[in-house]
Amino acid sequence: MVCCIGGAELAVAYWLDRPVFDKLTKPVIQKAEQLWQRGGEVIAAGRFWLTDKFAQPALMEQETVDPQKASEPMLSDGGEAITDPSVTELTIKDGQELLTGGSISVAYFAQSDSAWKDKSYGNDPIGSYGCGPTVMAMAVQSMTGTKTDPEKMAAWCAVHGYWAPQSGSYHSIVQGVADAFGLECDPAGTLSADELRLQLSGGRIAVALMKAGHFTSGGHFILLRGTTVEGKILVADPNSRARSLAAWDAQTIIDELSDSRSAGAPLWFLSKSVQD
Known part of the structure; x- marks a missing residue:
């Protein structure tokens, strides 16, 4: 009843x-x-x-995306391992990994770190699809001093519409994060290896979207963090500490940049805001 x-x-x-x-x-x-x-x-x-x-x-109607998923690179040889700590080394300060040398010391984060690899970027795991927010976390903390990490940055990026389901990040993540956290962001357009070296030796860093080659077998965001005295490029690869401790030929970087031109891709130079 x-x-x-x-x-x-x-x-x-x-x-x-x-x-x-x-x-x-x-x-x-x-x-x-x-x-x-x-x-x-x-x-x-x-x-x-x-x-x-x-x-x-709504974003997808306006912007194409190079799918990014953590993978082994298509090519295995290319970077020259650096053993001289005066050029660069991976050290730890106050519990934070730091890549020394280059334009600035870079707070290094690996997307595969157990602290966040299984955490969500939208509905995808950071370990597989989080190279975008991981690179932007490195850039923001290194250039502004704002404390962050891949988990926090991934949450922010997902809420603000930069997560591309099962594809990583929309390319507009770079400009969007830079604007929100007070960084100057300049898409590079077409440039030569010499121009790349010149820009990086002048105190700027760059976010690079790579295609299949020495860094990935698909699409992948990395950070270009400076040059050596020989003109090689230093990188911060969120999917490899070893590649982050190698010196790379500038022409290799240029040749392996994504073919996409969406939202400023494939290369964005970052610098501190003029008012800073």
């Missing part, structure tokens, strides 16, 4: 028979408490569902 009880009946029970009132309302109160506890999870899930279903298609 199903009983339907209205507000008037509950009011009478409340004043005349409190045990009956408590018995009638207890299931409702328990259900409400459960829903309240799950509210945070529902809101978070709903946010990413809305981003996936509505915000992302």
Whole structure:
């Protein structure tokens, strides 16, 4: 038998028979408490569902993307391992890995770090698809001093529409993060190996979107962080500490830049804001 009880009946029970009132309302109160506890999870899930279903298609209509997924490089040889710590080394300061040398010391993050590799970038794992936010976390912390990491940056980028489902990041992630965190961002356009060396030796760093070659078998964001005295390029590769401790021929970098020209791709120079 199903009983339907209205507000008037509950009011009478409340004043005349409190045990009956408590018995009638207890299931409702328990259900409400459960829903309240799950509210945070529902809101978070709903946010990413809305981003996936509505915000992302709007971006996709305007912007193509080179899919990025962590992979072994198509080519295995190319970089020259650096053994002289005066050129560059990976050290630790206050618990943070740092790549020395180059234009500036770079706070290094690996997307495969156990602290965040299984954390979400939208609905994808950072370890597989998070080279974009990992590179931008390196750039932001190194150039502005703002404390961040791949997990925090991935969450920010997903909320702001830069996560490309099962493809990594939309290329507009670079300009978007730079604008939000107070960095100057200049798409490079077409340039020569000599021009690349000149820009990097002048105190700037660059975000580079690479195609299949020595850094990936698909698409991959890396950071170009300076030059050696011989004119080789220093990088910070979020998918390889070894490649981050090698010197690279400038022409190799130029040749393996993505063919995409979407949202400033494939190369963006970053510098501190003039007002800084």
